[in-house]
Amino acid sequence: MAAASSSVRAEAAPRKAQNAPEAIASFTTEEELAAYRQMLLIRRFEEKAGQMYGMGLIGGFCHLYIGQEAVVVGMMMAAREGDQTITGYRDHGHMLARGMDPKGVMAELTGRRGGLSKGKGGSMHMFSKASQFYGGHGIVGAQVPLGTGLAFADRYRNNGNVSFTYFGDGAANQGQVYESFNMAELWKLPVVYVIENNRYAMGTSVTRSSALTDFSKRGQSFNIPGEQIDGMDVRAVKAAALHAAEWCRAGNGPIILEMQTYRYRGHSMSDPAKYRSKEEVQKMREEHDPIEQVRARLLAGKQASEEDLKAIDAEIRAIVAQAADFASHDLEPDPAELWTDVYK
Amino acid sequence: MATNVLMPALSPTMEHGKLTKWLKKEGDKVKSGDILAEIETDKATMEVEAVDEGTLAKILVPDGADNVAVNTPIAVIAGTGEDATMEPGPSAPPADGRKNASTEGGSPQSDAKTAADSPLAPEAASGEPAQPSAPEIPAKTAMATMTVREALRDAMAEEMRRDDSVFVIGEEVAEYQGAYKITQGLLQEFGERRVVDTPITEHGFAGLGIGAAMGGLRPIVEFMTFNFAMQAMDQIVNSAAKTLYMSGGQMGCPIVFRGPNGAAARVAAQHSQDYAAWYSHIPGLKVVAPYTAADAKGLLKSAIRDPNPVIFLENEILYGHSFEVPQIDDFLVPIGKARIAREGRDVTIVSFSIGMVYALKAAAELEQAGIDAEVIDLRTIRPMDSALIVESVKKTGRCVTVEEGWPQSGVGAEICARLMEQAFDYLDAPVIRIAGKDVPMPYAANLEKLALPNVEEVVAAAKAVCYR
Known part of the structure; x- marks a missing residue:
């Protein structure tokens, strides 16, 4: 593999992925409703997790995905069975979008035996081999070489799968990200790097932490094409995701999608968010909320009535309530679990 | 002249x-x-x-x-104008590799390329006889002499033939045939899909290997030396070792990290560290450090088949040492089992990897002095075969540990603690640790020699615990 890719590349100019798609995919009513339902599930789930954290039912760190829902939901609409997902510690939304059981996710947050990691991983460390979800990683940027390795395995087996490797604007400054970019392009690995730019690495804004704030250009030194996407519009995300996945499956190597998004809540539950104004958050919520955008379109196009959407809201609330109830009442892990799963 | x-x-x-x-x-x-x-x-x-x-x-x-x-x-x-038929100049120092090479001759680079002034006295063919305690080798097995280098290569080649998901990745493993020629011939047999040269990017390719293992492959990641693996420490510890536990047993990471560990000769502080104790601290990792070629082969094959991440610590000086290797199809040595390399009654000397060179030589000298030493080759550092050490100490009542790594929180320190816990009543003397000196490895030949353990120290320690 290494030897074959040693041929000299001539191109110098930033590469653009060919056949760039329509910026915004047109959604059928079914797709709009599916996206609405998925994003709402994440929103309500995270709100509940925030509440439960406040009640002391969830411990440690808890990073909520509220505001960023369109990214993972849109991306997942382009994934097919076998494709892998891997992300950092802000991972609850990725698991729900991947179709994993909200009860299992919530019970992991509360550290119970019914949690996805039997209560041994917590908020930042959840996995599901069955759902091809590879975590859930607590070290900023560490998932990037790992996701690249998943793509290496895909390429090794020539199975046509794609690794969707998510990281934030903060992780984008880690050295191992660029080590990964280099190998991914050198060996033409099928990996979509999804940079979720929510504008703040913990409390440090991108302008204060990044010499180049256009993250879609971060692959230029490696000849990896990149695109900036409105990550608050699920249709734009899906269109970009489809194109990126196709690019990878065709053997073109990696691609970068910078998702411009925003988190409404603090970095974690313990963040007072003093580094930005309330007005900034309010403006984003009012003008760009990913869920409200879909809701408005559904209503304006008469694709759904207020009653239809209320019914969905009620259904989602019930799912989240059940998850919270399960996670509050499930037993803690058996003490014997302390010693299991260290070695296979 | x-x-x-x-x-x-x-x-x-x-x-x-x-x-x-x-x-x-x-x-x-x-x-x-x-x-x-x-x-x-x-x-x-x-x-x-x-x-x-x-x-x-x-x-x-x-x-x-x-x-x-x-x-x-x-x-x-x-020289110009001299008689071209004249006799050679003064003869060179003894060509035993122990003295500084003359730089006046054709030495290609006069800077660092002097012969080793290693105190380790590597022997090209130590040809250690069949081992007293190696249950994995049946009696009357045919043996062949081979170097540790060849044994390691054969182990990888055999496992690659057996399982298509096994591949080798690292710096210079393919076209260059391995910086220390451990992967010689693998590219020719298995091709570039399975023998993969990487850029110089330890953190990145360690992480990539771990991701590939999570994705179901069985990578053998070669570090040119474990000194460079410190760049990859986060991925090895946080991603490879902990993921099985954090996932409640779902994930697993069948991967081998291998390469030379510890001091070679005259490469100074940043290229001479022994990491056995570091990695052995981590639950979730297995740590193997063989001495003989047979163990190198059998343990590497076991490591490649193991479903857990295995740190496989080799030693550059041992690469060229020859040993008897059993000619058995699919020869496996179990991880986690130490070996009695020499039976004895008076004192137990525990070591591993190149430390065994000091231990065995000391045992031979002690025999001359009338002390019958039992020498245990740990082979695996984690999980450590405490049972065999304890059993031996119950017999001898005395113990000396030997390693090239530093003393604080070292492998010897761990053995001391276990003997306190499990064999206190059997000890007739405090355990003595022989370890590398508590300093960064110096470059100067005389200082390097002082920094490493030596046979005399082991002999003196064994005599001391025997009150002789």
């Missing part, structure tokens, strides 16, 4: 080489920088350049001569 051209060393650990071909003949005029000859070892080939001007007066070692000791005079260069 005439100068001798000496057989150069390609590396600090080289002792012998082959003089492949002379490119100049007797009587030829040579000037500084002219290539006189080509030499090779099992690791590499190199050209010998003249450093003096004059006439190639006499060739002392002919084309094709094998096993030429480092520092042997191979030719004489007569």
Whole structure:
């Protein structure tokens, strides 16, 4: 593999992925409703997790995905069975979008035996081999070489799968990200790097932490094409995701999608968010909320009535309530679990 | 005056080489920088350049001569105006690889390429006899002599033939055939899909290997030395070791990280560290450090099949050592089992990897002094075979540990603690640790020798615990 890719590349100019798609995919009513339902599930789930954290039912760190829902939901609409997902510690939304059981996710947050990691991983460390979800990683940027390795395995087996490797604007400054970019392009690995730019690495804004704030250009030194996407519009995300996945499956190597998004809540539950104004958050919520955008379109196009959407809201609330109830009442892990799963 | 051209060393650990071909003949005029000859070892080939001007007066070692000791005079260069037939100059220092190589001869680089002044006295064929306690080798098994280097390569090749998901990745593993020639021939047999050269990017390719293992492959990640793996420590510890636990048993990471560990010779502080204790601290990792070629082969095969991440610590100096390796199809040595390398009654000496060289030599000297030492080769550092150590100490009542790593929180310190916990009532003397000195590895030959353990220290410690 290494030897074959040693041929000299001539191109110098930033590469653009060919056949760039329509910026915004047109959604059928079914797709709009599916996206609405998925994003709402994440929103309500995270709100509940925030509440439960406040009640002391969830411990440690808890990073909520509220505001960023369109990214993972849109991306997942382009994934097919076998494709892998891997992300950092802000991972609850990725698991729900991947179709994993909200009860299992919530019970992991509360550290119970019914949690996805039997209560041994917590908020930042959840996995599901069955759902091809590879975590859930607590070290900023560490998932990037790992996701690249998943793509290496895909390429090794020539199975046509794609690794969707998510990281934030903060992780984008880690050295191992660029080590990964280099190998991914050198060996033409099928990996979509999804940079979720929510504008703040913990409390440090991108302008204060990044010499180049256009993250879609971060692959230029490696000849990896990149695109900036409105990550608050699920249709734009899906269109970009489809194109990126196709690019990878065709053997073109990696691609970068910078998702411009925003988190409404603090970095974690313990963040007072003093580094930005309330007005900034309010403006984003009012003008760009990913869920409200879909809701408005559904209503304006008469694709759904207020009653239809209320019914969905009620259904989602019930799912989240059940998850919270399960996670509050499930037993803690058996003490014997302390010693299991260290070695296979 | 005439100068001798000496057989150069390609590396600090080289002792012998082959003089492949002379490119100049007797009587030829040579000037500084002219290539006189080509030499090779099992690791590499190199050209010998003249450093003096004059006439190639006499060739002392002919084309094709094998096993030429480092520092042997191979030719004489007569200075301008001198008689080209004159006798060679003063003879070179003993060509046993123990003295500094003369830089006046044809040494290709006069800076670091001196012969090893290693206190370890590596022996090209120590040919240790069949082992007293090695249940994995049935009696009357046919044996073949091979180097640790060859044993490691054979282990990888056998496992790669057996399982398509096994592949090798690292710096210089493919086209260069391995920086220490451990992967020699693998590219030719298995192709570039399965023998993958990486950029110099330890953190990145360690993480990539772990991701591939999570994705179902079985990577063998070669570090050119474990000194460079510190760049990858986060991925090894946080991603490889902990993920099985954090996922409640779902994930797993079947991966081997291998490469030379510890001091070679004269490579100073940043290239000489022993990481056995570091990795052995981590639950989720297995740590293996073989001494013999048989163990290197059998343990590496077991490591590749193991469903857990395994740190496989080799030793550059041992690569060229020869041992008897059983000719058994699919020879496996279980991880987690120590071996009694020498049975004895009076004192237990526990060591691993290159430390076994000191331990066995000390045992031989102690025998002369009437002390019958039992020598245990740990082979695996984690999980540690405490049972065998305790059993031995119950018999001898005394213990000395030997390692090249630092003493604080070292492997010896761990053995001391376990003996306190599990064999306190059997100890007739406090355990003594022989370890590398508590300093960064110095470069100067005499200081390096002082920094490493030596046979005398082991002998003295064994006598001390025997109150002799």
